[in-house]
Amino acid sequence: MGSRREDEKTGGVEIPILSSKLSPPRLHEIVPRNRLLETLDTAVSVKLTCVVAGAGFGKSTLTADFLNRRGLPYAWYQLEDSDRDLSIFLAYLAAAFDPNMDFQETSGGGPVSASRAPRSDRRAELAAFLSGIERRVKDDFFVVLDDFQEVSDGQEVIGALDFLLAHLPGNLHLFILSASEPDLDLAKMRGRREVLEIREDQLCFNDEETARLLEDVFFLQVDDEDITALTELTEGWITGLILLSHTLKSGDNTHIGRIRNEEAVTSPMLFDYFYRVIYQDLDEELKGFLLRTSILSRVEPGFCDAFLEIGDSGRCLSRLAASHLFVIPLDEAGTSYRYHNLLRSFLLDVLSKAFTPSEVASLHARAAVLWEERGESEEALGHYMTAGEPEKAAERLESMAGVLIRYGRYTFLRQAIERLPQPILQEHPRLLYSLAQCYERLGAYGQALEIYERAASIFAERGDQASRMDCMRDGLKLAVLSGKAPQAEASMEEFVEIFEDSALDMDSWFQSAALMSAGSTYLGMADRARGFIEASLARIEDVKEDGGRLTMLTWCGYASLLLGEYRQAVDLLIRARKLAVERDFLSHLPDICCLLSLTHSAMGRFAEARGYAEEGMRASSAAGSEGSIHPTTIQNRLARAISLEDMGEDEGFLELSRLRRLAEEGEDIWLAVNCNLFSGTAYLWAGDLQRSLRCFRRTETLCREKGFLDDELLSSLSRIALTMGEEIDAAEALEEARRIVDTMQNRAAGVLRSVSYLLLASILFQTGDDDGALKTLSMAVAMDEKNGGLGWWKAYSRLVLPIIAIAFSRGESIDFLSEAFRVIGSVSLPYLYRLRRSGLREAREKAQELIEELLGKVAEPLEIRMLGSLRVAKGRSRIEEADWRSKRALSALKYLAAHHARGPMQRDVLMDLLWPDMDPEKASKNLNVALSTIRKTLDPDADWGDSRYLVSSGNSLLLEPGDGGWIDVELFRDKLEEALAAREAGDSRAFLQRCLEAEALYGGDFLAEDPYEDWCLPIRETLKKAYIDLLRDITDEYIEAGAHDRALTYIEKALAGDPGREDLYRCAMVVHASRGDRAGMEKAFERCRKYLRDNLDVSSSAETQELYNTLGERFANG
Template sequence: MSNAFPTEQPYSLESAQALISLAQEKRYSDTLGAILAAEQAFTAAQDLNDTPLLLDSLKQLSVCSSLVNDYAKAIAYAELLLREAQLTNSLERQADAHTLIGIAHHDMGNLDAALEQFQQALSLHEATGSAVNMAPVLYNIGNIYAFKGWFETALAWHLRCLELKPVLPRTLVIQLLNGLGCDYHGLGNYADALRCLIESEQLAEADCAKVLQGAALGNLVSVYLDYGDVASALPLSVKALSLAEELKNDRQIAAKKLQLGTIYAAMGDSAAAIAQFLDALTTAERIGAMFLQTDSLTKLGDIYAQLGDADRAKQHFLQARQLAKEFGYHFLEGQATLALAKFFMRQNHFDDALDMLRSGIEISQQCGAKALEQEYHAALALTYKSLGDFSKSARHAKLSERLNQQTAVNDNARKLLIEFEAQRFLKKHAHHNTADFETALQLARKAIEQKHLRLTPRQPPSLSPAVLSLPKDTVLVKTFGEFVVTINGRTLSKDDWQRKKARDIFKILLINHRNAVTTDELIELLWNGNLEKNVEQVIKNSASFIRKALEPGLLPRERSQFLRTEGKAYVLDLGDEDSIDFLRFKKLIRQAATDRAQRTALYEQAVSLYIGDFLREDLYADWATLERESLKDSYLNALVALADAASKAGNDDAAIARAKQLLDADRTHDKGYEILLKTLCKRGDLPEARRIYAQCQDAFKKELDSPPPPYLQRLFPKLT
């Protein structure tokens, strides 16, 4: 907060006017400081009995109150401004008051009430003929339609405002560019969206307008997520959240946590995503931000659905859809309806899904949201296929592909992203004025260009008449303990596989997920390399049985979503590896090895997945042994790390619990005994320690025919 406030009392007119100027200057970079300046100006106006000054101070107080999410105060100040303006018959100030009341209602989610206020303000400004004063109202009306999801209408209002650009204040230009970027993004026009958003962010950063910079960064994150570039989205999202937290702007904090949660979800970290979504929902409920509440509920529903919590997922989707309908958020209603339809598809309730999709696609078309409409067509294609209506399925698949082509990130958009990232690199390292820096900049630009060549945008690959490429079904695989495969809620029985060899081959392909396994390798693993009669035909038949088990509705010669043939090799690809427990486990273990800050949390997630040995029903199958032992070693190492961490933190109960888990998994795990015995001795529980040590001696004698390791005997001489 600035300290440059005039402090003389009684105030002079000049010092009071300086406070108004300071509040206006600081409101987007130091909102709390701006409020203090405006409050002092309000006091001065009362002391000086100066009506114009009073009206100016009330306007600034209302603007700043909305920026810190105190909507009750914002409306109260604006209503006082309206009364004072009516007494003085100032049409301009009356219009300002209606605009400010509209902004507060907009931020609370009361879109229709906000629109009514903005229209009253517009009528008053049209009466005065002031283009400068009319522009903010045009901008705000455009925002209302953008929040409703009517992007074409929003764009028309924002373009009308843009016509007045030569007379607009710079802050409004920054806001308008951001609004235009949102409109173009909603319509699937990535190139124009990026031009507007990048310019908005750069102007805001130059002016230290932190609120506006955070808004532009947040919208750029949305583009990156559509583009599939999670790595670039993450630092931008963190920066936007940092700006919001610096300004203590709860509404922006909640919005940025929603985006950060979306990024974590894309990275496969469901726990971190849920934490961010719950924080956003709690904040949105506290400040009454209905738009953010609705979005939070939908995103939480998506995560719960992925984790198999059907009841909570459905509850969140229904709540989100109801709120969206109630407050007129048509785009969010379309998103929530699509999420609910996908939920019904996972449950194999395709008739219910179809009802949702038919109503939701109309909403997406009304909004002009091509990306959302494309998702509806893709879901309809899959639903009709599941219901056996292949002609409708093909028609919707073609419409989905057509919209993919219209909304694809084109070369112009790609060039804009490359230039934006290069400029950010330049700003970050601008102090390095050396030849080495010039070389580094060239290499950085080349690396950025190569990254964008590798990236795959949100859209799936093109469809050809011969191949119907549809969204993959949801597959969940459990390998720890009992072996279970579930597809869209349908759990496969042993009979579904038809032959044990088919089930075995599926498991081998699963161990090598997304990697080719040759026929020769299968023969070596399952028949010890012996070329028995018709063994290759058995493998071909088994592949056919696997396809039928996974996709019972698959037509003859129709390509499988999951199992493909590459020459004399087979590749199994079940989609999201987080839905396969042992692959999710391995991913968490890898992350824990490199992320020291989150290591304990990652290990806890990993060990929670390990509910039994890998493919326990194939205990004596050589082809499963190596993977089983590797996974168990990782599990034991994770438990050791958790036990050590608990012990260092002084959490003896947790250390004992983890040590006992170690010994349950391996009765001769000396590190488990060491941690358990040390903790018991530390507590002074020598009787229990002696009992455990006797158990240790017995286990080593029975399983290894040896005494416990000498170092244990040296550590605990009183127990021997």
């Protein structure tokens, strides 16, 4: 069994040392926790490692596995209630360090009696105990105190451990494994970095570890979706995963699907565990509290007091959370909790057996009313449904649907509506309309179209023409996007007939007219589209509702883009974007930015196009356009891809390939057509004619199947131009091309008519008809000169450059064609070199001017980021750190970039920086080598000593990023100056915009990879202070505008950068108070106090305390 020790309290009777209490757990079939094992490696350099988590999270298994894998000497002490006696505790602790050690020896010759000994004597005895261990244990040694919660209320043991930890020799290390927070004095140890702490959230299994458990231990074959579902369901709780795995092992894999689809899990083994380990030992008060509140997804003390008509919910929840009984605090102030998924499933199961259905329904009904009284309709919805009151749930959803859609809450709204019974939905067709909108925005066009039609039918029966037209209008749009041309044409005619006969309110009329303008363009009805646009724009100011005006501007802008009227499109879409931002219509921004990007691409303004596309992608994420396969996300990615200056890069082509695949997997056929068509033009521009041809042919096939005639004609014409005389006789090809162009002139939008002229000009030139080609080209010039369309000229430049050069040499439309050469870029240079010898003086001089312009642009601009770690990109290619080959060269580059704004730098400055103690002559030679490395890395094709980026003159050096290049530190400072100027001018909107732009540039502390470089420190500190002040300015602007949520976002960013600034916590307190959020205000105050106490060992200032008292009094007084 073990040895025995004497105990003074038992009159000299020996204390039995049970070897079972000093035995480590047996490990078998474990899942390696590599990420945590790496974290635990720090344990060898600290005195104490604390692992705190509830039952079943693998504390003991992880610790034993770590010590065994690392080959570390250790002893295990399994604590029990009796170990609260300090004599017993120390006896076992001594035996853990050395089983042969005499406890009397370690305690200085006599037993330790903490309860009766004076404090000075107790410290002496503990010191003697520690001295005895130190004499016996010379090497690194670890002792694990398992189940430490068993002695957590033993004050003698706690006091003794505090003393022992404070004086523990460097070779001795303790592990404390506990289900509750140990009441030890750890503040100073944390400050000295002598303690490693691992919490429950770190112990939870991730997907990879869940997969290893299921596959390697239980031999279950499951897919990634099932693994993620099980991890989310159990929240990574290891014992829960093991018990569920046993359930799955005993059944079949179909059970996983049932688990994934059920709200509550019913596993006998799991529920038995909860009953035996947690539930049965609770007192009746806590049992009743848990059962009744298990119906709540969020558990708040104040709400529970009202719900249960008691006054101590906060105490109950604090007790449960402190014991790690699967009650999870959602904030540090203890104002909100939730139950673990599996515990809640268990409690709901017990509730259903202990209460009658009517009693459970009454609980839900009461909860619903209380949540509504608190203004939380979302929480109330589910309770109304479970209480058997779906009519009330439907009424609440109808009032909330518009706001939820506006802020991108599509999935939540869809799930809530689909929980309603069908008869209820039949009585609330507006909810069907909202459901269709959700499916549309989630990319499920087929389901959305069916629901729009159902809702329209119900509205028609009720005589609600305005709502019916809402459904028909949106259904028409989806019919077009889905490639259902016959249905779209029939819907359009029906819609127009009803539209003309209906007495619509003004907003509905304009929204319908605007959307029909785009729909008419889709269907080749260009004149009708222009009529609707003109009618809408003539009275736009009569539209009173912001959402209606936004819809009208967006659709009219879209129609203008399709018609090739780019300048009008840009004007309308810019107005739409401004309105969306100002009125917080965030869910509209992705579409608007996408259209702006496409319009700018069509105009040859590729930098602006890329900027709008990236803004659209960010807006998609912020507005809840979920997942990479959402049509709006794909469209913005496509817009970004086709706006890049150099689509010959592999990265760009890989993106286009991904987008084509994603688009064709979805239901937006129009998007699939666009992806293939634009990929074809991108490959053509890059000179990859075979892949270009494949994409044009795929476009033809898609269009032919779905009835997109205009795009089918364009892709056919592109194919003919690429294969002139190869597939069919040249004369036949020309005849077919003319027929296509005639058809497009009669029905297609302006943008496609212009492109058709370009392609026909190329085809005529290939047949030798130069005059015909020039005449046809002049028609394209006439159209695009008016509307500013130059993007297509670049896309088809390899086909049309020869005929453009002929027209230019004859002096035809030189100004417009010069702009075309600029947009087309360096591909034009061979033609411009020849044009320098033109017989026309104006053409010669203009060609020379363009050559000089384009040669300057050929040098790709440098983008240098130093906020965060150094990142250098040339054009679209990133220069990796390994490419520099020399740390000195890299240091020189960093210094030159950081001081670029000062102008040329003397060589001596760099020599002193890099080689401060070296002979000047040697230092100069070393600098030449470093500068040569910089030149070769930035400009490997340049001649020796020549560089377009590193300019030297005499003893001066200048790093030149090039035309369009930038250095983020300079941009950041420039934006700060612009913001200051805007503030001084009283332009608060411009001030906020410049501040946001500056904030977006700050990617981290200046050159974070060089924390100890002396020259970096003052720059880093100055920039960081400016950044924190900037965040405070943004916060103040949002507070003044009443945008409290945004203000809180930037306060949190500021606190992440400087968590010791009390003014930021005070600001957060004020914002929460302004929102009426007392809990948030108190949480901010507690965070402030905790940080200052734990990290700076000071109390909060009188100003902060006074503000807290003032705000608290305001809440108390209502």
